[in-house]
Amino acid sequence: MYHTIRVAAYEPDPLHGPWREEMRVLRLGEELHTELTRMYAEAEMGSVRPDRLPVRRLNSLLQAMAPGVIATGRNAGTDGRLPWLYAREAVPPEVLAPVIGTWASGMYREEDDTEGADLEERLRSDDPAEAVQLPHWEAESVDLAETVTSAGGTAEPAARLYSLLPEWVAFRLAARTFRTGGTTLHFRVESSGNGARLVSWPPQRYGRRGQTWYYSGCLNITVHTVPFAPRFRVHVSTQVRRWATQLDVRPHQLGGATVLLDAPLPWPGGPDRGHRLMANTLGYDRRLKELAWRHHSPAPLVPELDIVRNYPQPEALFSHPERWINGSGDVAAGIVYHPSIGPHEVGPGLMPQERADLDAWVEEGLRPMLTRVPDLTRVTRSNTPSLLPRSGVGRGPGVRDAQLALQRRAALARALAGRPLEIDVFWQSPETRAALLAELPKLIGFPPGERVVPADDDTWRWRGEGIEIRVRARPAGPLADALPISRERRRPRAVRLAEAVEGRCRLVADRVVPRPDAAGVVITEIADKERFAAVLDSDPKHALRIAWARQGRLSQFVNLPDGTDNGLEHRARWTWLDAFRQLGAISPPAHRVGAGVPGDLQYVALWLVRHTRKGPTRRPVRRLVAVRVRPGNGGPGVIEGWNAERAEWVPYPKLLLLLSQAVEPVAEADTGAPGDGAAARGGLRPAARPGVEQHRQGETERQIRALLFQLRDRPTLLLADAGNLRQCWPGLRNGELDRDMLGFGTEPAQRHTLYGDGLRVVLVRDANAREEVAEWYAHDAKGRVGFAEGVWGTAETESRVFASTASKPHTVAKLPKGLMKLAPTAQGRTAPGKTAWNPGQLEITVLGCLSEKALADSGREGDLPDRPAEWATLTHQLRYHDDYPPLARPLPLHLARLAGEYVLPVAGTKEKGSTSSAP
Template identity: 70%
Template structure:
């Protein structure tokens, strides 16, 4: 058993002191900013949105084509006095001017007019402005910059200066890219890719993998992001590793290309500079519905590069779409790679790296960051109570009940609790007879009945009875109910409205073809095609329409995909029923094994913010707070949710139905008033609801669980820099003691990587050089520590050797690149508030035994485990709150609003 884990995170080394760099800084300046903004407004005077100088494409072009530019400052397009460019040495104006002129010519050109002689004069004006213009480029200024400069929050969290979020990852990426990575007798060279959340390293040129008489391409990938950790005295640089796969054939038509990232490798056009740039230029390729062709989109600099370099040939969007394999290896001196996504078709290279290979890259990174940054200290075990009271995976032969039989008894008890004597009415809508047979065979096994035990009480209707539970299942062909939605092509109406019309049409079809349920406990299980099958026609997937239609009838719904050659029907049927039981609320956490420090009558509460933009499931934006309460004790054991309309806790099933019914009355969609902005208004309303919920939980000990990355969107005081131990803050009011909101309230925040690398990767290791995985709760050896790491066990399907090498396969493992390397993620657990000695003393409860933060972290970790599931990504109450978002399905109501470019 491993006793230590190592996180791939780095912090400033105190032995080195500040990381000071003398950087060159350029600001747009008030005059140049004003002149560019004036010209921008002249050419876009008819815009129906606030104008802001569009420097994003310019910044991308500068990073890719101007050697020496280290990073670009944020918000330079709004204020000419903010830093715009950073460099180690002044980049000559003779290099910057053509880049800025090329960008400006494209931005200030009206509609699709051709280049004019005036466009080419912009470069001369930038280099030598005339008396009637303010277009001259400003001079570079020397500025000392501490790349590790921080300010300490009131709660003891080190926070970096804002500009370091972009500047430090870029500096680290360029520093690492200057050194090759050697492994297995092979040398990999890295290029830098700038991202909105930090920087990436991508090995270039890509690796080749021969499979099925075809060649597939992939690269090593290293992501770098700057973050903070609650109550940590130093900032952290999180580094994660993986595989970047490249699409070499696209299994979709041009109009199905919603958007794919393209990295461009272009030589520099400047005669006196280096031949290649250490960066790859980021672009987006997608279908332009107005021009009805594949085109560069979203501030892509690719269309401007040929104007800077008229000698070489660059990829045309249509050509790149048709033959991506011909550009990945390069044509002449230019190469381009389409970043792979599953919607683009199959790929024979599997994602992920195994821990041995990750550890080697991590060691290379550690060496490259010395002496300015050091590795964060390893974490050790803080408890041996890794799991709650789960049934053993294997049961001795002489035991009276096998494990599956014991699980069935527990499911019976949970179903009996939520049904309370009512029959469960199930409608199965099938498209394949195999799925129908598998569903009917698996249901009795899950509740402890032998196969074939159901009684056929009518045509295609079966009944099962066990103890006080009655389940009636009617199975019938799905017919047209599960066919694709027919969305109007009338682009004079907004996309969300057209989709709402199609959804309402499907709801009407369901109402005409489905009898009202006879029981208040009603469920639909529907067999549906995978979402990729609807990709050819956007918004045609009927899943959300059907969920809404059945919810209006008082039925919850669970979907199962059509059979494929790679999935087990029995396995899929089992998970379908288990997820259906979960929606009924027939699930509860196993008894914990933390100890007597946890109150016997503890209840759990979890908060989740549903926040959909116009790209949400129904193309209609909404914000909705979901609250779930779990009472695990036997007498009152229940899964409940907060119904805001009724101001009451209701069974989980009723919560789901209320979310589908009440979301159109979202008070957070209204405009701000009284000088208060929309964001501030909905944050204030959300926090009012949270405080009201805390009041509803005061009658018994409560553990409040929240995902800080999710909830801080409406509760900004959950950001790391605002946290104070054992205090809660709302709005602009001073933070108050936790006990103000409940004498026996504890608050635990969890955080995962959530695509922004907010939590670092990890691997276990020991003194004998072994590298692998380990489950448990981890932290530093400090009794007052509040931040822990929770790692779960690997599932039984993850059986790859820990030392598998994919970047440079060995002769004995030539198929290694085709393997999927699954790694358990770390969940950061922060015990924000508990009853410490200080808290108890302030509350005049000195005789009460104080809490140990490690016990509450352990309890949160154990809530990830359940007999019916592999370890969950989040504690069960939070898992239930998040999944409730599936029923938040708002429909647009504005009937005749004009369409916009983004709508279409």
């Protein structure tokens, strides 16, 4: 058993002293900014934000083609006085001018605007400084450890470090080679919206099935904060990046693939030559009806700067990706692989030993400015709750399965409360129908069902222990067909999709006669979403969920077998378990924490559902979901959801049906999810109307406060995913956190016990798409590395931040921990084809508990204070339920997040459909 885990995170070393780097800084300048803004505003009549220059393409072009440029500053498109470029040395005007001119010309060319061409010509003149006043480079000493400490004790880096520091780290590491197992890897820098990446280049090769497959090692570098930590951190995560060599899709099915372009600089001299890969997006342009460079890609501008070399055109790259990944002359390009474009024989992921080797290489390269954060050690031996015993010696075969079945029956009987359970199975393959009928009695410990005779179709029944279940199996027929989406492109997509949804709802209404006295679930077998990719919005899954909900029925889906599927029994099992979860027939685990946890504790989880216009029904909406779990005394618990409209708790299945009812969508821009880091400050995004975002936040915070006052009757553990909820509750951002305090809106934070004497508040956070939580691996004093599950923390007794790690999946258990994919050994030639998976770290922050200070502030000095580690352990143990693999989040949060699948607003409808006979 490992007793220590190491995280791939680094912080400024306080022993190093001040960390300043001499750089050249360039501002866009008032004259050039004004000129470009005027031209852009005229070309974009009616634009929501004409004061924002679209500089993303220019930034990418400068980073790739201007020697010495390290990073681009944020918001330079809004204010010419802000720092725009950071470089090791000044870029000469004869280099800078053509790049800006080419970008300006490309920005206005589609508008047939001659001003862009004129500006380009002036900037390309013999004396660019006289054409339009080019900005001047300034020398500046930049503090790469610049930090502001919040009132709660969280160190926050200066805003520019979120983009500048990852680039600096990437270039420092790219100047070194990585040697392992006789293989030498060279890395290139790829800039990303949230940081920087290192990609090994040229790619590695793996021969399999008579074909060559390409892949690279990839390191993601980002800057983040940790609640109450005295220094910010640099996270470095590792992965395998695979390259597409054949695309099993048609051009019109390619929504957007990342393409990295390797092109030499067209100018002589300068530093950092050959260290960059230029990121672009290749996709089908439905307006032009052809493949094109999309999303501000700089690729179409490069040939204008370098007329000598041959650069890939979108159609040629799509048709012959392997030719371009091997290069044409000294130009190469690689399409980043995605599963939607076909199979790949290289497996994703790296095993612990290889990640540890890369991590050691990173640590050596960052000394002495950055040092590794301290290792974490176990804080408890109670890693799992009181799970049912395993079958083994002295217990007889199947003991665990029998006890699990008994537990499920009790939970199902409690959820049904004496009502019969009506289940409709709409199948497309006989194998799926047979697997579903076979797995149901196994899960609840019933004998094979009896067939109902006479019956119009395939109907089976089970009775016993207060449970009555009827399963009616019928062919799906047209129910599972693709939605017929109108091709009238003059009308909004949301409206055309809504019409198709209404048509499927009418079809469903003709197939089922709901029974008001019964709980109802429908299981439908449908094709995988990739099979509907040819026609946008034609996947019927969400339409069927809406349709069944209008009939008062919950819905669950199972995919068609793919011809090589030997896990049908496994998928049928999880289909039923998910159906039980929707019925609320689920029991929270009995914890093994100790007497510090009140016996009548209830769990409440909050989750924000947020769909943009790219959501499942093409309608934007925000909805706060709250789920309450009250563990039973030795029996099944009670699962409920909060009905905000009527201010009452309702059974969980009724909550799902209520969420499915159409709600008035909110008008909002398609913005990303703000976070604690680069994403919180990043980029130029379309903004919502002034005051709209503040109104939404205020309304959500009002709902949360009202909910908290409804929970004051008993001890409560409030669980929230910080990465999800801080979008509408800014007080959960790391820089706003303070121990045992809750902040709402602009009001000063108050002690959390004002919302309940027995309230505890725990925040969780995973890596998400921004790498907010660092990667990890277990290690020991003998140099061995591997996996470990448990709760981990620092040696500080008052620490509030912990790590929760779960067990590895059974598929990884068979792989050696020392498997090397980037440098396969003679004994492991097939190593690149293996799929490696590493359990993620769930960060647990005990924000509010009954600490000594909290008790004193509440006038309860004589009470025994909480131990934060116990509440972190309780949160960790809530990830274990039944015989599921450990959940990504605690069970109450898992239930709240999945409830969001029923939030499906439809365009042009308000409370449409027939009345629901909700359970």
